[in-house]
Amino acid sequence: MNQSATCPIPPRDWRRWIRTALMGLGLPLCFAVGFAAIGWALHSRVPPIRARKVSDKIEAFHAGGDAFDTLLVGSSRTAVQIVPSEFDAAMAARGIPTRSFNLGLEGFRPPDDTMVLERALEKRTKPLKFLVVECNPVESVLEKEDRWTSPYIFTHDARRLGVYWRQIWAHERSLDMKIRFTAHLKHVTNYLPEFVVHFRHFVWNECRISRGSQLLLASLTGQPQGEKPRACPPDGFYVKDRPKKILQGAELTRYRRKLAERIALPPGIGHGDRVSQDELLAKKALAERHGATLVLVSAPFLKDWVFTIREADGVIVLDYSDPSRFPELYSPGGRMDFGHLTAAGARIYSRTLADSIAEALKPRTPSP
Amino acid sequence: MIAAALARPVLFVEFRFLWIFAIILGMHWALRNHTARKVWLLLASHAFYTCFFIGNPAEFFPNLFAGKWAALPEGWWFPALLWFSTGMDYAVGLGIEGAKTERGRKIWVVASLIVNLGVLGFFKYYGFFEENVRAVVEWLGLTPGWEPLRIFLPYGISFYTFQSLSYSLEVYRRHLPAERNFLNLAMFIAFFPQVVAGPIVRAMTFLPQTRINPLWKNVDVRGCLILFFTGFLKKACIGDTLGTVSDSYFAAPESYSAVSAWIATLCYAGQIYCDFSGYTDMAIAIARMLGYELCANFNFPYFSASVTDFWRRWHISLSSWLRDYLYISLGGNRGSKLFTYRNMLITMLLGGLWHGASWTFVLWGGLHGLALIVHREWVARTNGIAAVRAAMRWLAVPVTFYWICITWIIFRSQDVRIGGEVVRHGYDIAGQALRSFVLFDANGGTKSVCDPMIWWILAALAAVHFANSRRWLSRWWRLLPAWAFAAVLGAGWALALFMKPTVYKQFIYFQF
Structure with a gap:
């Protein structure tokens, strides 16, 4: 059979175009393969960057061995507001002895906190009692000034990149309400450029960019390059980091106005989007793997809506977002700024948290 | 996003240069018309040079149009020096060629030397001169009665001044005809790959290139x-x-x-x-x-x-x-x-x-x-x-x-x-x-x-x-x-x- 009759040879121009198109796609692909191959080789042989505070906290937790049985995870609202010693004392008073470690980090929200948690628990052999996690939805948009800081680069691995990719397509309230197409489109166009930043962080972290220079200079000059280690307190709570200030001026006025609004109308509960729920499930799985009870906490903060887990079975959910129920946590005198408590406020919060956990663990008496 | 990318000097080694260059390159070869290409490269070159001085364009231009001079960064107007240098050398080139006598030609080239070297001398050497005069005055036991003037050196001024001078001198020496197309001369002086740190390209080698529309197939x-x-x-x-x-x-x-x-x-x-x-x-x-x-x-x-x-x-x-x-x-x-x-x-x-x-x-x-x-x-x-x-x-x-x-x-x-x-x-x-x-x-x-x-x-x-x-x-x-x-x-x-x-x-x- 004559092949050319059924499959005519394209004219010369077509062939040229096809060849150009194949080259246009194929050569960048080959470039990427070459880059990835060396990147992977470097990744497997060279340690990652040291991230200020993050690496210090993880190392301090590892150094403590299995002495700790409770881990406190979250953003600054955990890092500076839950005092492990206060928490442990209050738990002990309730007959539940604990030894807690504060793994909270300023600005760390999901999926970053999950990554830190994974790293902290990877060497763990003994079971945990409690895993206290600040409940936040996934946050893909990084603060401009934080973008190129080492803690953010440090958290960018393949799993986190996958989370950011899925977050592009999931509107932050998609499980709670019907999202209009235009709102969804706006979300996608906002998040796509952000993903490019995450992708660069991922390549930077995974291909160990600049690590060779740092290590070479460190061995040449005898001085560690990059982020200098910062001694971490044994319980992970940096007392000195708390600025000694109190809410005042215009910020106080704004706070009072918002507080009045929230007392009049307490925030609603929401489940965010599928990606954020999956992050909570990942933490739940980690807690189960390490024999811990997962405690999800909505920190005392004036929010418009409170994010919580959908599948709450076996999880203690504690919500401090309603100022009318916890007035002592919302007193302007106990506030350092709009979103954070003073040292005195943090002590109250730590004890309140311990009391709530102990209360939640009490066996319920069946009603007659 | 573009404003943020241009908020500080763009260095060739930086990642953001790659995508800025990708836009410049793509647009350059997408344009078929030679003049359009040169206009595009000239605009890109001046934008590249300007970002060394103005800070974040998203803040600079609103402040500029609002007349908030104090809020503008130091030396924000230096990119205008590049235009000044170009305009002056264009006029000098035509002046030299149009001069009827040898004396006339000399006057034009001397004017170019005085202005070009004067600008360079002021920005680059005034501080040095003043510091040395001050030292001599103090050595003589006197107290200098003037306040030192803080002068900020414009990036690349030594390079583009020498480059534009090469044009005036070559025209004066009759090695090169005066360039009648302002665009060609402007591109020669401001061409972004070399405007900040050379190499100091001669008019004789670059200007002829601006007259031929480049072909992609000739690019290695x-x-x-x-x-x-x-x-x-x-x-x-x-x-x-x-x-x-x-x-x-x-x-x-x-x-x-x-x-x-x-x-x-x-x-x-x-x-x-x-x-x-x-x-x-x-x-x-x-x-x-x-x-x-x-x-x-x-x-x-x-x-x-x-x-x-x-x-x-x-x-x-x-x-x-x-x-x-x-x-x-x-x-x-x-x-x-x-x-x-x-x-x-x-x-x-x-x-x-x-x-x-x-x-x-x-x-x-x-x-x-x-x-x-x-x-x-x-x-x-x-x-x-x-x-x-x-x-x-x-x-x-x-x-x-x-x-x-x-x-x-x-x-x-x-x-x-x-x-x-x-x-x-x-x-x-x-x-x-x-x-x-x-x-x-x-x-x-x-x-x-x-x-x-x-x-x-x-x-x-x-x-x-x-x-x-x-x-x-x-x-x-x-x-x-x-x-x-x-x-x-x-x-x-x-x-x-x-x-x-x-x-x-x-x-x-x-x-x-």
Whole structure:
């Protein structure tokens, strides 16, 4: 059979175009393969960057061995507001002895906190009692000034990149309400450029960019390059980091106005989007793997809506977002700024948290 | 996003340059019309240059249009100097050509020299002049009755001033017709790959290129990619790493041992070469991608067999400029031996001063001038002596390199200023470093600037440099099939980025 009759040879121009198109796609692909191959080789042989505070906290937790049985995870609202010693004392008073470690980090929200948690628990052999996690939805948009800081680069691995990719397509309230197409489109166009930043962080972290220079200079000059280690307190709570200030001026006025609004109308509960729920499930799985009870906490903060887990079975959910129920946590005198408590406020919060956990663990008496 | 990308000077080594360049390149080749291409490149060049001065465009332009002058960054209007220089040279070119008499031509070219050099002199040397006058007045026991004027040096002014002067001088010498197309001249002066740190392109070599519409098929893409990559390697991976070692030493040379002085000097020699030639390689590669050819600036200068040879291989665009427009204008070697030597010395002193307003640069230029004279005398006196010729076959390169290193110490030893105040003089640093380097007397300093491993690194770099000078490394990648070349380039970039510093050091020649 004559092949050319059924499959005519394209004219010369077509062939040229096809060849150009194949080259246009194929050569960048080959470039990427070459880059990835060396990147992977470097990744497997060279340690990652040291991230200020993050690496210090993880190392301090590892150094403590299995002495700790409770881990406190979250953003600054955990890092500076839950005092492990206060928490442990209050738990002990309730007959539940604990030894807690504060793994909270300023600005760390999901999926970053999950990554830190994974790293902290990877060497763990003994079971945990409690895993206290600040409940936040996934946050893909990084603060401009934080973008190129080492803690953010440090958290960018393949799993986190996958989370950011899925977050592009999931509107932050998609499980709670019907999202209009235009709102969804706006979300996608906002998040796509952000993903490019995450992708660069991922390549930077995974291909160990600049690590060779740092290590070479460190061995040449005898001085560690990059982020200098910062001694971490044994319980992970940096007392000195708390600025000694109190809410005042215009910020106080704004706070009072918002507080009045929230007392009049307490925030609603929401489940965010599928990606954020999956992050909570990942933490739940980690807690189960390490024999811990997962405690999800909505920190005392004036929010418009409170994010919580959908599948709450076996999880203690504690919500401090309603100022009318916890007035002592919302007193302007106990506030350092709009979103954070003073040292005195943090002590109250730590004890309140311990009391709530102990209360939640009490066996319920069946009603007659 | 674009405003954020242009919020600070764009360096060729930065990632954001890649996508900015991708836009420039894509648009340039997408346009078919030659004039449209040139307009696009001119706009891109001025935008590139402007971002060195205005800060964040998203803040700058609202402040500018609102007339908030105090909120504008210092030197925000400097990009206008580039337009001024272009406009003036355009007028001068036409004026020279239109002049009826030789005197008329001379008046035009002198006007160009006065204005161009006047602007350069004011911005670059006023502070130096004022500082020295102040020192003399104080030395005489008087109190200076004026406040020092803080002048901010516009980036690239030394480069584009020399470039535009080359145009006026070539037109004056009838080597080139006056350019009637303003666009061509404006593009020649502002062309972004070379506007900030050279190479100093001659009007004679660049202007003819602006008259021919470049073709993509003539672009050696593979060669450009390799040249850009090599430039990046030199600047980011080698130059900046060596720079960290030399910076530590020159911050406090009295603390370090004599061996450290050697290490730091060799590291600085490597740094300045890699920094400047790396920048030049990238500039040439970028220009080639756009279809334009810039002149070469380096030709393995550390393998020079004499100082004369060194100046034929180091910063070629500047040394040839000085030779053609200064040395020859002074009379060159058309006179007695003493007359020639005087011209050589003046040329090198001014060449030193071109690098910066500091006595250490003048001294550096003077030492090179003296070395050129000594070499000339040496050649004249030893010509025909077979033993000398035999010895020189082995000694010429190391002796020349040793001398170059000595002069680099002086070049590197700049005043240390804190808040505008000199806290340590350059000559003090140079004195200490030279004592250690030449006499092996560290004056009590015992610290080591870095691990002895650096010797292996320096030896490896020298071996690669030697292999490259013999063209042993410059051909194999041409033989690879396209897919393999792309993969090897990708692998090379992964390694280069692994070795790049976390924060880049500024290009050394940006300050000139």
